[in-house]
Amino acid sequence: MHEEPREEDLTAYALGELDGEARTAVEEVLARSAAARREVEEVRAVAARLRGTFASVPPEALTPAQRAAVEAEAAREPRSRRRSWSIAAALAAGVAASLVVVAVTFVPLRREALPRVYQGNQPLTYEPPHIARPAPAPPPKAAQRMSNEAFEKLKALGYVQGSPDGFEQNALSKDVDEFARSSAPFNTEAYDHIRDNAFVLVAQDPRSTFSVDVDTASYSNVRRFLRDGQLPPKDAVRVEELINYFPYAYEPPTGAVPFAVHMETAACPWKPTHRLVRIGLKGREVPRGERPQSNLVFLIDISGSMDAPNKLPLVKAALRMLVAELRPEDRVAIVVYAGAEGLALPSTPVADKAAILSAIETLSPGGTTHGSAGIRLAYETAAANFIEGGVNRVILATDGDFNVGVTSAGELVRLIEAKRKSGVFLTALGFGMGNLKDATLEKLADHGNGNYAYIDNLAEARKVFVEQVGGTLVTIAKDVKLQVEFNPAQVKAFRLVGYENRVLAHQDFNDDTRDAGDIGAGHTVTALYEIVPPGVDIDVPGVDPLKYQPPAGRGQTSGSGELLTLKLRYKQPDSDHSARLDVPVEDSGQSFEEASADFRFAAAVAGFGMALRDSVYKGDASLRTSEAWARGALGEDEGGHRAELVSLIAQARRLAPNR
Amino acid sequence: MASSTKARRDWIGSAIDQYQARLIRFASRITGDVESARDVVQDTFLRLCREDLDLIRDHLPAWLFRVCRNRALDVRKKESPLQALDDDGISALEEPGVGPHARLEQDADARLVRAALDLLPAAQQEVLRLRFQEELSYKEISGVTGHSVGSVGFLIHDGIKKLRARLRPEEPARRPEGERADA
Numbered sequence: 001m002h003e004e005p006r007e008e009d010l011t012a013y014a015l016g017e018l019d020g021e022a023r024t025a026v027e028e029v030l031a032r033s034a035a036a037r038r039e040v041e042e043v044r045a046v047a048a049r050l051r052g053t054f055a056s057v058p059p060e061a062l063t064p065a066q067r068a069a070v071e072a073e074a075a076r077e078p079r080s081r082r083r084s085w086s087i088a089a090a091l092a093a094g095v096a097a098s099l100v101v102v103a104v105t106f107v108p109l110r111r112e113a114l115p116r117v118y119q120g121n122q123p124l125t126y127e128p129p130h131i132a133r134p135a136p137a138p139p140p141k142a143a144q145r146m147s148n149e150a151f152e153k154l155k156a157l158g159y160v161q162g163s164p165d166g167f168e169q170n171a172l173s174k175d176v177d178e179f180a181r182s183s184a185p186f187n188t189e190a191y192d193h194i195r196d197n198a199f200v201l202v203a204q205d206p207r208s209t210f211s212v213d214v215d216t217a218s219y220s221n222v223r224r225f226l227r228d229g230q231l232p233p234k235d236a237v238r239v240e241e242l243i244n245y246f247p248y249a250y251e252p253p254t255g256a257v258p259f260a261v262h263m264e265t266a267a268c269p270w271k272p273t274h275r276l277v278r279i280g281l282k283g284r285e286v287p288r289g290e291r292p293q294s295n296l297v298f299l300i301d302i303s304g305s306m307d308a309p310n311k312l313p314l315v316k317a318a319l320r321m322l323v324a325e326l327r328p329e330d331r332v333a334i335v336v337y338a339g340a341e342g343l344a345l346p347s348t349p350v351a352d353k354a355a356i357l358s359a360i361e362t363l364s365p366g367g368t369t370h371g372s373a374g375i376r377l378a379y380e381t382a383a384a385n386f387i388e389g390g391v392n393r394v395i396l397a398t399d400g401d402f403n404v405g406v407t408s409a410g411e412l413v414r415l416i417e418a419k420r421k422s423g424v425f426l427t428a429l430g431f432g433m434g435n436l437k438d439a440t441l442e443k444l445a446d447h448g449n450g451n452y453a454y455i456d457n458l459a460e461a462r463k464v465f466v467e468q469v470g471g472t473l474v475t476i477a478k479d480v481k482l483q484v485e486f487n488p489a490q491v492k493a494f495r496l497v498g499y500e501n502r503v504l505a506h507q508d509f510n511d512d513t514r515d516a517g518d519i520g521a522g523h524t525v526t527a528l529y530e531i532v533p534p535g536v537d538i539d540v541p542g543v544d545p546l547k548y549q550p551p552a553g554r555g556q557t558s559g560s561g562e563l564l565t566l567k568l569r570y571k572q573p574d575s576d577h578s579a580r581l582d583v584p585v586e587d588s589g590q591s592f593e594e595a596s597a598d599f600r601f602a603a604a605v606a607g608f609g610m611a612l613r614d615s616v617y618k619g620d621a622s623l624r625t626s627e628a629w630a631r632g633a634l635g636e637d638e639g640g641h642r643a644e645l646v647s648l649i650a651q652a653r654r655l656a657p658n659r
Numbered sequence: 660m661a662s663s664t665k666a667r668r669d670w671i672g673s674a675i676d677q678y679q680a681r682l683i684r685f686a687s688r689i690t691g692d693v694e695s696a697r698d699v700v701q702d703t704f705l706r707l708c709r710e711d712l713d714l715i716r717d718h719l720p721a722w723l724f725r726v727c728r729n730r731a732l733d734v735r736k737k738e739s740p741l742q743a744l745d746d747d748g749i750s751a752l753e754e755p756g757v758g759p760h761a762r763l764e765q766d767a768d769a770r771l772v773r774a775a776l777d778l779l780p781a782a783q784q785e786v787l788r789l790r791f792q793e794e795l796s797y798k799e800i801s802g803v804t805g806h807s808v809g810s811v812g813f814l815i816h817d818g819i820k821k822l823r824a825r826l827r828p829e830e831p832a833r834r835p836e837g838e839r840a841d842a
Binding site for chain 2: 364
């Protein structure tokens with residue numbers, strides 16, 4: 001590459017098309033040239049707008065008869081199909097289908113597509129081995145029009161002769177599909193019911209305790225639904241995961257505490273008489289060069305249900321991306337599980353990248369899922385290669401369809417909990433659609449000192465394994481719990497937005513044996529509290545005025561003007577003892593418009609989530625207002641993630657104009 | 660697995676679920692109507708049935724789009740033999756499936772971007788769509804269209820550059836007709 005990369009290279013870099021030396025060369029230029037960085041950002045901005053413009057997929061589909069014809073063809077015995085492909089069989093398939101679906105004008109095939117056997121005016125022979133056929137159907141007259149000319153034309157286009165797949169075999173096996181779109185029903189997906197956190201009167205209980213959550217799966221899942229032209233089921237929308245999907249520009253910590261705390265308060269946009277408090281945590285950044293040595297075990301589900309274009313091939317692509325990010329001294333092992341679990345690759349240093357890539361390449365689906373045996377073997381492999389002070393992590397890739405062996409979520413959770421004590425962390429990656437067991441995977445990650453992401457396309461894989469690889473691999477603090485104590489002089493009632501399945505009992509806060517969420521390097525965690533100030537009526541559902549309690553108690557410091565005190569407990573990744581941090585907060589009194597872009601954007605995402613959930617607390621939050629809030633808070637938007645949200649909300653509005 | 664008939668059928672069924680809408684949209688930009696695009700896509704899947712799926716599964720989208728594009732071009736050539744492969748006929752089409760009502764709802768930015776896009780040559784629009792609508796990589800786009808990877812990179816770079824210039828707030832998005840020739 002030249003001293004200065006060509007403009008095209010910057011564009012290619014911005015779009016994630018470069019790797020290896022070409023990418024390093026551009027990164028060197030970016031490190032010293034602000035103009036080049038700006039260029040890359042502008043390219044990404046245009047890319048995000050293009051994606052937004054192209055986002056909607058019209059719900060076109062094959063006709064039932066066309067589809068039946070293809071499926072009949074697909075069901076034919078492969079051997080005979082390859083040896084004696086005949087146009088007649090395909091026609092018979094079409095005829096068989098049209099016997100079911102009465103379609104007079106049905107034109108099942110373009111005859112030129114099948115030129116190999118039918119030539120000129122030869123009589124057609126019928127050899128359909130598996131297709132029931134009451135009587136030989138006469139060939140449609142269009143079949144007579146097949147010409148050698150058409151064949152030659154197709155041949156010239158590289159369409160019919162030789163090995164049509166040969167060209168992709170080498171060049172394209174690296175990149176797999178980006179998205180999963182379909183109008184198929186999602187009837188076997190499992191989501192746990194979520195009931196929105198209610199308002200709590202401070203006089204009744206001034207504390208709120210919950211565990212951090214850096215999972216982002218719900219956002220990618222919601223995105224998949226919307227792009228498919230469907231509204232997501234309400235229980236698939238976890239507001240905190242939507243909020244935490246986005247990076248926020250919180251300053252990283254400077255001292256010994258592994259994360260920094262950033263609080264901000266402003267008017268609540270969906271309920272202007274209420275206040276909104278944002279708690280922002282930012283984990284310490286760990287540059288690639290300083291990342292501890294890694295001992296990774298990929299635990300790959302190769303059961304039959306993974307045999308879909310957006311599952312195993314996408315898993316492979318994602319793993320290849322991750323391997324490219326690793327350093328030579330890191331180690332990778334691969335455990336597969338299906339009918340029987342097995343070690344597909346013993347722990348191998350990344351210096352031997354070829355061996356790892358070839359093991360990934362040869363993974364192929366088959367068998368039913370027996371998750372627990374695989375999980376055991378993966379943890380054992382990780383333990384056997386344990387690196388003291390390093391990153392020891394099992395990376396599970398599955399659609400979560402554990403249907404053999406230990407299948408109850410409870411048993412799996414107990415298994416994972418037992419393994420957690422070994423010091424090995426877990427990353428759960430959900431793939432695919434249709435039978436995604438979202439609830440199972442989230443539980444596994446929660447109980448296994450882990451994180452959970454849903455990977456619906458290559459761009460998402462890139463975010464998890466390239467953009468945020470540090471956060472995915474390196475945990476900088478574990479069992480991070482938050483407890484907020486509200487000052488009754490300033491707060492009448494409060495409501496934690498999201499985190500419904502992360503709420504802890506107050507006594508768990510100081511209990512170091514209670515597991516909680518982890519923060520990865522560079523991760524941001526954002527939580528919002530909606531607050532009802534004193535003197536404002538609580539006209540919210542679910543809250544009855546107290547009949548017997550005295551008015552809010554006045555502690556010694558209640559006159560301090562402080563709104564609340566945030567207490568945090570966290571453990572260093574290798575410690576069993578927690579440290580504690582107290583951060584008091586005063587309300588600056590600022591309006592929503594005066595708040596930072598990060599604050600306004602997080603509020604917009606919360607509004608979007610509440611509108612999708614049709615929450616009783618949504619107030620003025622609708623898809624329309626959320627879109628406006630988000631649009632006004634794009635900020636720097638590196639990576640174009642915020643712009644994507646705007647286009648996603650627009651898509652949701654088309655599906656549900658009244659939400 | 661692929662040797663089992665049912666598994667094979669299910670696999671192809673899931674490929675249809677996933678790709679039919681995208682392929683029909685893509686093909687109908689070439690053929691000009693949804694009906695013949697459906698036929699083209701049916702052909703594409705019928706061809707898929709004949710292939711050794713183990714060789715294809717890792718690069719399915721590129722394979723599908725390539726076969727689909729060739730079929731669609733062939734159909735179009737047959738129906739209007741005088742049209743060149745890469746003329747502006749492709750771009751004349753409205754976004755399929757976006758009815759007048761939905762179009763009113765469409766957000767203003769998308770309209771601006773679309774107007775700017777329409778000024779680019781058809782071949783360049785196609786490449787941009789394959790990259791940002793279908794999310795294919797440069798290599799895959801090269802496989803689908805037959806342009807070299809370098810040309811794909813240039814077309815995308817140049818396309819983004821022109822869009823950037825046209826979408827800048829101070830500049831009007833509409834340009835005189837003559838602009839097309841320069842791209």
